[in-house]
Amino acid sequence: MKHKILTRISCYLNLKETWIIFFILGIIMMNYPFIHIFDTPRLIFGIPALFLYLFMGWMISIYVIYLFVKAIDLADEDKGERS
């Protein structure tokens, strides 16, 4: 299932452009104003909001990087098969 999603992603979207989108997104989401949203002492699941946001966000971003790495692998395989 993941494989299919990945194949679809790498088919429909140009890898480089998607990368740029995510990179800029990363910068934005790690800074103001997103930080501001979570800048409260409220607790979510008993954990401070900012803390949770940063760590969860971070984890998700690592996973996104992981997906990208897999997509690059796929693209390289395709290139290798074609050439």
Place this chain on the structure above:
Amino acid sequence: MLSIQLVAGISLLYIALLFMVAYYADKKQEQGHSIISNPYIYSLSIAVYATSWTFYGSVGRAATTGLDFLLVYLGSSLTAFTWWFLLRKIVRISKENNITSIADFISSRYGKSQWLGAIITVIAMLGIMPYIALQLKAISTTFAIITGNRGIHLILKEGVSLAPPHPGFLAAIFLTIFSIVFGARHLVSSERHEGLVAAIAVESIVKLVAFLTVGIFVTYYLFSGFEDIFSQLSAKDRILYEHLTTLGTPGNISYMSWFSMFFLSMGAIMLLPRQFHILVIENSNEEHIKDAMWRFPAYIFLINIFVVPIAFGGVLISGSCRDADYFVLTLPLSKGHHWLALLAFLGGFSAAAGMVIVESVAISTMFLNHLVMPIIVKLTPRAWFPILLINLKRFGIFLVIFLGYIYYRIVGETYMLSNMGLISFAAAAQFGPALLGGLYWHRGNKSGAVTGLIFGFLIWFYTLLVPSFVKSGWWQSGLLENGPFGIEFLKPTELFGLTGFDIWSNSIFWSMFFNIGAYLACSIILPQDEVEKEQIGKFIDIFEIKKEEESWETKRFSKPVTIMQFVNLMAKFIGENQAHIAIAEYLGDGEIDERGGVSEFELPRLKRFTEKTLAGSLGAAASGAIVESFLSDLGSKMEPVYDIFSTVRAELSESREALSVRLRASGLMNRTIDLSIIMKDLLDLLRNEFKFDLAIIRLKQNNSLLTTVSYSGAEIPAILEREIVPDINTCIGDAYLSNKPRFINNTQHITKMESKELLERERIRSFAHIPIAREGEPPLGILSVFSRSIIGLFTQPFIDLLSSLAGQLAQAVQIDTEMSAKERERQQKERALLENARVAKEMEIARQIQLSLLPAVPPELARVKFAARCVSATQVGGDYYDFFRRGDDLVDIIIADVSGHSVGAAFIMVEARSFLRAKVHSTGSAGKMLATLNELLYEDLTKSELFITMFYVKYNAERQLLSYANAGHNRPFFYRPRDGHCSELDAEGLILGVKREVIFEEKSIQMQRGDMLLLYTDGIIEARNESGDFFGSDRLISIIGKAYNKEPEQVVETILMEVTNFTGSQVAEDDISLVVMKVL
């Protein structure tokens, strides 16, 4: 509290363990199996980013200012996302160019600038001071904590002890030793230290495990999990809690500070010298980058999970934020878990040691290559250079660490760990614009980079480093409050009146502003030089560089250099062994001619290879300088190639101009078949296109000399009229004998003495001899071109073009030769045919004449009948018979045969006949007749080497008396019916023409009625049939015997018929003549 010996012992043991790992990895690498070449190790080694700042400082920051400690890692995590494009490009470039450090990389991109390398090295050395200081501080402080704050007493002798040294000092000493051991045992030509990388990977695991252990301990053992800690703190000290879990006072300031730190960490992960070293230089495989992209962030994530719990837990347990930096250690210690504390200490120690070792090795490499080498290069290389170099590197390591120590002494107590680290981050960030611009902006140039770096560095120094000195009290000054000389506008922390920024944002903003501004401005305004442009291609377009190495050289050597000279140069710096290995790899199966030199076109490539090899040990800038000085010592400069097509740089394939020349040449060669026109046109074309002063075509003549057949240009008799004997001592002879183009680009350096004098006299500066030959065939001649004004004219593509033109010329010459040969053949055949026809005609005429001389009808006399016939063979014959009537009753009969079948023979016979006719009435007997005839004909017969056989008969019809004489002729047959058999008439006599005076015997015989006489020539009896048998006289005799009573005419017919039947289809070789006489 643990004992000093225990702690010190464990620490040293740990280092020893790391060293063994390193040693093992190095050994394996030497054997060829790299154990570190896998993505896990690579990712772990990058985690050297996590130093004691991560281990201790994060906790400290989390407990004092809150969540902004995380920024250092968030930024680096995002940067990791760019690695597949950015880092991979950097790695590719660095491998291609044998880059040794970040200073090498940047200076190499900007035209191998030594100044740039030096500036970057200085910035690195000063900028890293705080960072090293923080490691030393961490080690010494935690050591003191774990050992109960006891000082270290050095006991030399009983009772004598030195004052305890500052703890950081010992740490510095030990770290220096460790760094040298790990990274400066010997000069490596590639600057890769596999052992070091392995040790760092182990160290990363140790610190992660240690931190996680402490984290788990605090979170789940001392407390009941995350929520528990948060709720406890929230309950205990709400204000602090809020302060720590949010960003403090709302407003842009915090966000600005947040962003600044974020930005700094984005840069630091790659720009710190140790990071660049591990990421780029130590990278063994580009594929690893892919995995590191997510593994490294994952590591950083893991190591940061428990920072906040530990921080908050520490606050809760210790009751304050004091010494929060060291909560990781103090918490287990205070709870009595000594082994855990020891583990924590080890983790922190490991983190600090790893950082210091890698950083100092990386920076000392830069120190050696960019500060020291430029000085050393000015000196002549000596044998002890390798030893000097390695010791200078060790000195560099010492210098870096002790600069850090000094900073620690000055500033150490004032700042928290993380703040010291940030100062270094800000310094490293100055490399960013130059690096990124160098990678992606074609116009980024050296002046821009230099000015940008200088400005950025100065601002950094002024806004961060100086304040740290002031704040620590080392430099008493009102600088921070009032600005320099009281100018508030220039206060370091609020530069140019920018208030409201924290110290980091202030510094970063202004340093980046001036850095980037100067970089952009100077890059746009000022031009780039040649070397830079070359490097730009190598850096920015590295992924577009095709595999073909053939590119048109833009430079050539003014004086040839041999391979051995290059090898010797390399050996001076990297040792003989390495030099020989390197050159062997380079040569592979390349061409070396008999003299150990390489072709002139190979030299620039060889020079670049030498530079690259040396760069591995000394850095690109230094190696470039070394090779340049070496060459200039030899007297050989890089001269620009004469850009004959003005497109040398443009394409790898042939330029349009070259193609048009080829086209025109083909055109004129096909327009006509006149070779002399072709040659002249071709030479004129060459001269007009390429501005030669003289162009000559020489072809090999039949005497093996090469002579001028066509020329265009200046009349230089000395050259034109030379007839060249192909000889290896002359350039032209060499070209001819070896069937390869020979050229001299600068006649000043020619070695063949013979040619040199001639060329100097005629002021020729460069020339080339191109063999005129078709593929795979020996040369037919030489095309020579001379220039009096241009040197460096002949490049490989140009020689190729001339060779191909010469090849076409060879084709034209060949065709011309073949055509002439065919023409000659045809003419010969024609002549032969004409000749044959003429001869045949002559022969025919002669035959006609000869036949017409024979008597048409035999004479009529009383009581005797004659018949005569001559059947001529295919060629003109020599048979003759005649009747001379000398009266009513007297007749002379002659039969003769001339030797040979030729017109000459026929004419002799005519001459004889004329003589006979003239003499027949005056001379008397047959014998006398023959004698006279012999004498008359003797001269002519001797001259023409012919002979005549003749039989002369005189017949008196009244008295029926026959007298005869014989000159060597066939004896006629005489048949008397009464006798019934044939007899021969014979008389003594030589063939006519043998002797001048001959006496001929004369005989007589009385004829009776019915007698028959047959005179014949040897054509009859020598007639052959198919089986080669002769007709022979017997057959003739038998025919006579049968036909004697017939009329003479019929006898002749019968004989001839018999002969014809006998010979069958065989062609008659000799004339057949018959005279038959019958007495009635």
